[in-house]
Amino acid sequence: MAVRHFLTLADLSRDTLNKLITRAIELKAMQSRGRIHEALKNKVLAMVFEKSSTRTRVSFEAGMIQLGGGSIFLSPRDTQLGRGEPIADTARVLSRMVDAIMIRTFAHDTVVELAEYADVPVINALTDDHHPCQLLADIQTYVEHRGSIEGKTVTWVGDGNNMCHSYMQAAKQFGFKLNIACPEAYKPKADIMSAWGDNSEIIHDPMTACRDVDLITTDVWASMGQEGETSDRNKVFEPYQVNADLMAQAKKDALFMHCLPAHRGEEVSADVIDGPQSVVWDEAGNRLHAQKALLEFLIPPTKN
Numbered sequence: 001m002a003v004r005h006f007l008t009l010a011d012l013s014r015d016t017l018n019k020l021i022t023r024a025i026e027l028k029a030m031q032s033r034g035r036i037h038e039a040l041k042n043k044v045l046a047m048v049f050e051k052s053s054t055r056t057r058v059s060f061e062a063g064m065i066q067l068g069g070g071s072i073f074l075s076p077r078d079t080q081l082g083r084g085e086p087i088a089d090t091a092r093v094l095s096r097m098v099d100a101i102m103i104r105t106f107a108h109d110t111v112v113e114l115a116e117y118a119d120v121p122v123i124n125a126l127t128d129d130h131h132p133c134q135l136l137a138d139i140q141t142y143v144e145h146r147g148s149i150e151g152k153t154v155t156w157v158g159d160g161n162n163m164c165h166s167y168m169q170a171a172k173q174f175g176f177k178l179n180i181a182c183p184e185a186y187k188p189k190a191d192i193m194s195a196w197g198d199n200s201e202i203i204h205d206p207m208t209a210c211r212d213v214d215l216i217t218t219d220v221w222a223s224m225g226q227e228g229e230t231s232d233r234n235k236v237f238e239p240y241q242v243n244a245d246l247m248a249q250a251k252k253d254a255l256f257m258h259c260l261p262a263h264r265g266e267e268v269s270a271d272v273i274d275g276p277q278s279v280v281w282d283e284a285g286n287r288l289h290a291q292k293a294l295l296e297f298l299i300p301p302t303k304n
């Protein structure tokens, strides 16, 4: 059977994505009942991190342990990748030793190339263009709090970045409408907009974009790799803070999400992220359960 990868939300059908969400909720319930579920006993996940992480690293490591397997953390500081060994060679070597490869890196093409040369599933744990694992957790969180997201309206506030691109894909895959409130110069990439923009609308004014919506979500103004642009971005994005005035535009029972890490007082005010509409801790915690469902789906069981 052909190896399945998860590089973007486009890799799985709507039906499969919905099944993963259902399974994530089930796995979470099993975990909280203390049930042992070692579906990936003796399986190994290689985790290549070329950017920092707290949630992604811990959720994948904990997930593999809970599923009966293990993981290996690989940083460019202490592997040959950091000394220029090609990604294609790394893919072929790791494929002979592990059962799946997770990678967080800069250029999306790096992940595509890794998948091209790997004989085991490759999971995108964030590139400059996409963050699909986060969307699994976000959709799970919405479903747990409010039921199906199909037919709802979500507003993305801030940078047209990797998270925004994955939200655009999620809008099409899960069937919701996405408003994007971003500055003119920080729109989503044109190619992603033309391939995935059907359910998305750019509404530059955040107040208008948040009117009567079901979920408001945002992210940092300067992503990893853009640290040098921070002071310029802080000026441009100032009108795009998610605060109580903006939340007041949305439906009364609207939720607030943020993939984290967050900067209180910049993209979100403290009263919103720490307030009653915020579900950011559930959202972060669901990374574990959503990714366990993904790992269980992608890694074939051992044949005796």
Ligand code: CP
Residues within 6 Å of the ligand: 052, 053, 054, 055, 056, 057, 126, 134, 259, 260, 261
């Ligand atoms: N949201 C997220 O991916 O967090 P980390 O950068 O801590 O992994």
Ligand code: NVA
Residues within 6 Å of the ligand: 126, 131, 161, 162, 163, 219, 220, 222, 223, 224, 259, 260, 261
């Ligand atoms: N857009 C952010 C997401 C962090 C999880 C970044 O790429 O740094």
